[in-house]
Every structure is written in C-alpha cells, then in structure tokens.
Amino acid sequence: MKILVTGGAGFIASHVADRYVSEGHQVVVVDDLSTGREVNLNPEATFYKMDIRDSGIAGLFAKERIEVVVHHAAQMDVRRSVDDPRFDADVNIGGTINLLEQGRRHGVRRFIFASTGGAIYGEQDTFPADEDHAARPLSPYGISKFAGEKYLFYYKAIHGIEYVVLRYANVYGPRQNPHGEAGVVAIFTEKMLRGEQPLINGDGGQTRDYVYVDDVVEANYRALNAGEGGTFNIGTALETDVNTLFRMLSSKTENAAREKHGPAKEGEQRRSVIDWKRAEAVLGWRPKVPLEKGLSETVDYFRRG
Numbered sequence: 304m305k306i307l308v309t310g311g312a313g314f315i316a317s318h319v320a321d322r323y324v325s326e327g328h329q330v331v332v333v334d335d336l337s338t339g340r341e342v343n344l345n346p347e348a349t350f351y352k353m354d355i356r357d358s359g360i361a362g363l364f365a366k367e368r369i370e371v372v373v374h375h376a377a378q379m380d381v382r383r384s385v386d387d388p389r390f391d392a393d394v395n396i397g398g399t400i401n402l403l404e405q406g407r408r409h410g411v412r413r414f415i416f417a418s419t420g421g422a423i424y425g426e427q428d429t430f431p432a433d434e435d436h437a438a439r440p441l442s443p444y445g446i447s448k449f450a451g452e453k454y455l456f457y458y459k460a461i462h463g464i465e466y467v468v469l470r471y472a473n474v475y476g477p478r479q480n481p482h483g484e485a486g487v488v489a490i491f492t493e494k495m496l497r498g499e500q501p502l503i504n505g506d507g508g509q510t511r512d513y514v515y516v517d518d519v520v521e522a523n524y525r526a527l528n529a530g531e532g533g534t535f536n537i538g539t540a541l542e543t544d545v546n547t548l549f550r551m552l553s554s555k556t557e558n559a560a561r562e563k564h565g566p567a568k569e570g571e572q573r574r575s576v577i578d579w580k581r582a583e584a585v586l587g588w589r590p591k592v593p594l595e596k597g598l599s600e601t602v603d604y605f606r607r608g
Contacts, residue, residue, distance in 0.1 A: 304328055304329070304370045304371055304527075305328070305329045305331065305367060305368055305369055305370045305371070306323050306328050306329065306330050306331070306369070306370065306371045306372075306373060306527075307331045307332075307333065307363075307364075307367070307369045307371070307372045307373065308320045308323070308330055308331070308332050308333075308348075308373045308375065309332075309333045309334070309355055309372070309373070309374045309375055309376035309402065310333075310334055310339060310374075310375035310376030310377065310417075311330075311332030311333065311334050311339070311343075311344065311345075311348065311350075311375070312332065312334035312336060312339025312340055312341060312343045312344050312350075313334065313338060313339040313340075313343065313375065313376075313480075314343075314474075314476075314478045314479045314480060314516070315375055315417065315471075315474055315516060315519055315520075316332075316334075316339075316373070316375035316376070316417075317339070317343035317344065317345070317478060318476075318477075318478065318516050318517070318519075318520045319373060319375070319519075319520050319523045319524075320332055320344075320345050320348055321345050321520075322520045322521075322523070322524050323373075323524070324345050324347045324348060326524065329349075330345065330347070330348040330349070331348065331349045331350075331351070331363070331367050331369065332344060332345070332348045332349065332350045332351070333351050333353050333355060333360070333363070333376065334350070334351075334352065334353075334376065335352060335353060335354045335355075335376075336352060338379075338480060340478075340480075343478055349367070351363055354398075355374075355376045355394070355398035355399075355401060355402060356393065356394065356397055356398045356401055357401075360401055360402065360405050361405055361408075363405075364405040364406070364408070364409040364411075365409060368409070368410075369406070369409065369411055370410075370411060370412055370413070371411065371412065371413045371414075371415065371527060372402055372406055372411055372413070372414045372415065373415040373417075373523060374399065374402060374414065374415065374416050374417060375417040376394075376398065377394065377395050377398075377417070377448075378390065378391045378394040378395050378444070378447075379444070380444070381422065381442045381444045381445075384442050384443035384444035384447070385442055385443060385570075388443035391443045391444055391447050392443065392447050392450075394447075395444070395447035395448065395450075395451060396447050396450050396451060396454075399416075399451045399454060400454060402414075403454060403455070403458050403464070406458075406464055407458065407462045407464065411464060412464065412465060413464070413465045413466065413467070413527070413532070414455060414458070414464055414465070414466045414467075415466070415467045415469065415523060415526045415527070416451060416452065416455055416466060416467070416468050416469065417469055417471060418448045418449075418451065418452055418468050418469060418470045418471070418534075419444070419445060419448050419470060419471060420432075420470035420471055420472050420512070420536050420537065420538055420575075420577040421472065421473065421511070421512075421572065421575040421577075422440055422441070422442055422444055422445030422448060423438050423440050423445050423448060423449050423452075423470060424436050424437070424438065424439065424440075424575070424577070425438075425439035425440055425441045425445070425572070426439070426441070426572060426573065426574075427574060427575065427576075430542070430574060430576050431512070431536075431538070431540040431576040431577050431578040432536075432576070432577050432578060433536065433577075433578040433580070433581065434470070434534050434535065434536055434578075434581055441570060441572070442570075452468050452534065455468065459532075465531065465532045466532050467526040467529050467532040467533065467534075467535070468532075468533070468534040468535065469519075469522055469523065469526060469535055469537050470534065470535065470536045470537060470577065471514065471519060471537050471538070472511070472512035472513065472514045472536070472537065472538030472539065472575070472576070472577050473486055473487075473488075473511045473512060473513050473514065473575075474486070474514055474515075474516055474519050475488035475489065475513055475514075475515065475516065475597065475598075475601060476515050476516030476517065476597060476600065476601050476604075477516065477600065477601060477604035478516075478604070479516075479601075481493035481494075481605075487511075487545060487548065488513065488548070488552070488598065488601060489601075489605075491548070491549060491552050492552055492556065492601060492602055492605045493605060495552055495553060495556035495558035495560065496556050496558070496602070496605055496606060498558065499560075500560045500563055501549065501560065501563070502563055502564070502565045503545055503546065503549060503562055503563065503564045503565065504545070504564075504565055504566070504567055504568045504571065505564065505565075505566070505567030505568070505571070506546075506564060506567070507544060507545040507546035507549065507562065507564060508544050508545070508546065508573075509544065509545055509571060509572070509573050509574070510542035510543060510544045510545075510573075510574045510575065510576065511542070511543065511545075511575050511576075512538040512539055512540065512541060512542060512543075512575060512576040512577055513539065513541075513543055513548070513594055513597070514537060514538050514539050514590055515590075515592035515594075515596075515597035515600075517591075517592055517597075518537070518588075518590045518591055518592055519537055521588060521591075522535070522537045522582065522586065522588050525586040525587060525588050526586065529585065529586055530585070533581075533585060535579075535581055535582040535585065535586060535588075536577040536578055536579050536581065536582060537577075537579065537582060537588070538576065538577040538578075538579055538590070539576075539579070539590045539594075540576060540577065540578050540579055541576065541594070542574065542575075542576045543594060546562060549562055550562075551594070551595070551598055552598060552602065555598055555599055555602045556602055556606075
C-alpha cells in the first residue's frame, strides 16, 4: 500500500519508514528537517521537504494517492510548549487537521497517530495507567496531542477515516537526537561517552516507562491492519527511576562519574508508567526488548558515532 510517514527523517518515524519499506510498501516521507536528519531517510522512500502545515500538502496527496497516513511529525518539546503554547498548537493541532482534511478529500482510509502515554494522563491515580485512565494533561504539548486524538474521533464519525492512536511511553534507542527535546537516555549516553558529567534533575526518584524503538516500530506495523482501530498504550508497564537509569548507563559506557543532582524541574511528573494489555489483545503486540538489552544497543549506536 501507499503510506505517508510524517516526520520520517526523525528518530522514531525513520525506523517506522524502514520497516514499511522492508515489508514491501510504497513509502512517502514528509519532513521539514527542523529536527530530523537526512541521513535517517530511507533511500527507497519518496521524500518531500515540507512542513505539515503547508498548503502544498494538498498537491502531495493528489499526486501520490496516499492510502494510509502515519503521523509522527510534531512539536515534541514539552518545555517549549509551555513557553510558546500558540506555536505548539499551530504545529500539533493545525498540522494534524491539515493532514486529516487532505486525507478526507483524497480517500485516505486509515490514520495512525503517534500520541503520548505520559503527558496525556498527567499525575496518575493508578499504576500502570490503562487507556481508560482520566486524561489530565499538564502541558500544552499533552493538550495538543489529546486534541489530535479527538479530531481523529470526529473524522471517523463524520468522514469514515479509520484511526489508530498509539500512546507512547518514553521511547529510546538508536537515532535519538541527544539535543533539544531528547529523552534522558540519549542525553546521558552522549555525555557519558564524552566523559562529561550528566546532571540529574531533583532527587532522581522520578520514574518513567522506557520502551525500545524496535518495539514501537512493531506496533506501527501491526496498526496497519488493526481492524476498526482504537487507542493503545505502547509501553512496558515497568517503572525505572532516573538514578537507576544513571547507574545502568554509567556501567555500559564505562563512565566513572558519580550521581550529581541539580534543581528539580518545575511541574515535572513524578511517576509515569502505562499498561499495554489492550495492545496485546487487539494488535497482538507486546514489548519484547528488556531495558538492559535496549540500553546496550543504544550505547553501541552512540559509541559508533
């Protein structure tokens, strides 16, 4: 089938595009390269350097006859969303609507949406949180992703576009950019390999659910044929605190730095961990890569430079 992957020069979506190509699909990538890298582009994919908000998206849909949209392009920096909520909404809500409108006009049958399993739930009542947990986003980023999910519901109800929402936990792995909006794994790994001292925010007791990028790719592959679709958490249901992560990466990078703590980040979520049982029941998906193995693969990638 003909699949449009937005953000396909970025960390997660480039891996997703690779998988679709390897499975024999025709892949079209849209990326404005604001954070993505050309080196990540699959050479067998058709590439358009374009912003998802551009009016030129209409011509792309008309020319390429897209059947499925896999939407990863986004403003992903939570702190930037707090500083500039209008920009966050323009990209994450306005850009998503632009794609959905073109999908409606040009016969797209399915829309796969990369959402967030941490920022949407906010401070959790239950651990791990399932998809029925109350949505209490505490950042404009989380709000904009939740709004995107609601627009998908509307476009299915009114225009018949099937959708799959994948609410990611903290994704890590090769190709993650250790700058800007990057996760702690990439940031710590780069600094440790350079012999630098990473800084732990606060007491380091805050926990996250770390899911390896290969597992996320598998979820995107299974979402192509997910029946009527739905909303699914993509995580491990396992919590790891930052201090533990620091020690694991310190060992793998052979960095002798001791834990150094800085001020806590205002408004940072204390615990975040999500349940994946619905994805198993409907998609036949479950996380397979243990954190130890995933971190080793990630460190090896950064070590190769």
